[in-house]
Amino acid sequence: MSVQAAANPDALVSPDEIRAQFSRAMSAMYQAEVPLYGALLELVGEVNAQALAQDRQLAARLSATGEIQRLDMERHGAIRLGSAAELATMRRLFAVMGMYPVGYYDLACAGVPVHSTAFRAIHEASLQHSPFRVFTSLLRLELIENRELRELAAGILARRNIFTPRALQLIERAEAAGGLNAGEADEFVQQALETFRWHREGTVGAALYQQLSDQHRLIADVVAFKGPHINHLTPRTLDIDAVQAGMQGRGISPKAVIEGPPPRRCPILLRQTSFKALQEAVTFVEADGSDALGSHTARFGEIEQRGVALTPRGRALYDRLLEATRKVAGGAPNEEGAAAYMATLSQQFQAFPDDYASLRRQGLAYFRYFVTEQGVAAKARGELAQELEALLAAGHLQCEPLVYEDFLPVSAAGIFQSNLGDNARDSYGQSANREAFERDLGAPVLDELALYAETQQRSLEQCAEALGLAALA
Template identity: 45%
Template structure:
């Protein structure tokens, strides 16, 4: 029975992401157009890749082609919150969806009185199923100038609003008491419905008067966007494109008012980080509250006044390789350099492209060799015997040392290899005893030392006589030891997961 079984957080996240996307399509139809454009371009890109057999032997395509299913689902969105208590509850909502806060973004560097984190899945498995992320910003009232009372007004408006329905809070409580915070199917349905209210546009009914809105907007537009509304409305949703340049052209061709330039690194053979663009925020009708002094005090109802608000938009993004700390330092350095040089008559894009061209390697092997990007390694099925042999030849002692740690841990056993050869003096003794059969003195070679002979050791002449080289027994034992180590190492780590 579906109602009595737990819903996996990954499944719930996908259902939530799809519901959110549907809601935003209804609220902002232009976002629906954006999704269609991106899906058409992704389809075309994937079939073009397939027909050229995808992988480039020179190693130029750096981003693993995600499964088309995941790609079609992939979205990020953004919300802006006013109070720490709101963020706390939002954290619980996203935990039920298998999304956890990752990364700190100080937005004051861009002149915004806010800081942010991103809620997203954190394991490779969950990311592979659906990487839905929500960029979540929290107002920092202490960064808002306070002389004109805008800050106090914002806090006063925020203290009045309730972002979460009682039903949602009750389900969150239930989830926390259930195994791993999971929900049953019937609870999951209510959870999604109620959580969507928190992030909806709520028909554009504001929580403030026009005057209050104007005062906050004059201080900072984002302050009005957060504090004058009753919901933490999603302000954009972003599908992922495999070709942002083509998608941007298609947006323009459809007549969308598009952001002037694509953010992030320049276009590259090996994409890194993230490139983003958007259609501009729409001016949307809003119903503001009437000033209480003008309202109908007999019924307690307040009339609404028509106004507008500009905040919601649609964004697209192309994702590339995650970079290491070194890769990020180089990116930040080149971006700062390009920004500083952008006034010399060339466009920002030209300067950025030039700045990156010679300085940021654009070859997969080089990016890996310089450890500028992170890679996920996996086996192809081919045995790395030759490479391991080389490594063992070069680092023999270290490998043996390591093997004995594995022995100490009981992972490997070490058995002595049987000596298959002979000892010269023993052999000589045996000779003696055989030559002087029956003599008791023959068992003691010191009693009758062998007669002195000229120093020998002419292996070469024996080999000459043999007509072939004589194998050194040592190489055979070393080989046997190495073979066994090789086989064990392959079995341990490289032939199994």
């Protein structure tokens, strides 16, 4: 509890602080539920320490941008919801923590019957306080081909309530009062956590579970349980290739291929890997009230390495090179063809500049700009350069890559598929439906590229103001 909150118990707690508290509570809960995740966190911590020790320039860059302070915070979790009502209420729950829907992701085109958004903070100051986000998917019941099974699943989901009564009261309280005080915030975190907790008891019988699983294992994961248990949490690493190699030595089985771009001197966007989902004992409740023992596979640990956010021009180049890779490799990577796929990926991405100066000059990536001590001194002497490029060349300004805070649909689908088994279908066809998703959400999703452009522009305006210059472009 802050000093201010202790002095004034009615003072409202910052949504950023509630999010940070929730992230810590979620991590503790998941480590208790999935002990292997704790081993993964230890490995990531060791790899990050080694990377910082070996690359002083990287350490200095992370310190300059404030990234070093949030490096050991989990970056995201993921949940899967079953109905529009659940999605709309989840939006309200995350808003209490200063998290808003950013981006629309269609995973159905890659054989996963969901579409998704990421709830996260949207201002760089809030992200510095807590970068935690939740990749949130909504099951698309219309993609269940068996009509009878589809209607049965809809009925099951309509009868469940994934939020505690007190959590709903606190959401309403926050909306009415503009936030929560310290006591309410603590209670909110604990009540909200119940929605994400693992339940070993299914809500259906074993035979129905199998029917749902035969349609798609993700459908069974959503429909057959009391709530949207968190299915993974994700720490950030500075060297994902070292973590991938190190998992085997810890008795952790990694997926075959790291999703996203290949290894680079200047990382771009997002690279992700995971340990394979655990088979966990569950109890199914039969129609006659008896129990049937079974198992369910859904929860895993994920690791991510984040690079610079790309502009629309950079994303277009990335998408083109990724498509070319898959064309040459004959589709998505699998365990047998992992080495060949990665070799092809590296070859194709030689066309993507791998130094920050080129990325900036060619308008391929976003950057944040900072005034240097030399710039302050030059202003005092009246010797300040006037244009952006001249300011950078003179050392009056410096720029650092703006970290990508979002996701990649192809990579997300690859992670899902690797943990749902190899019998998943390739595609549900051209079925993206952002309009329906936003209707169910009860709000539009925000454009992630616009947010990066705003952050970059904000940093330029702050530099111009600090140096007494006209607007910098």
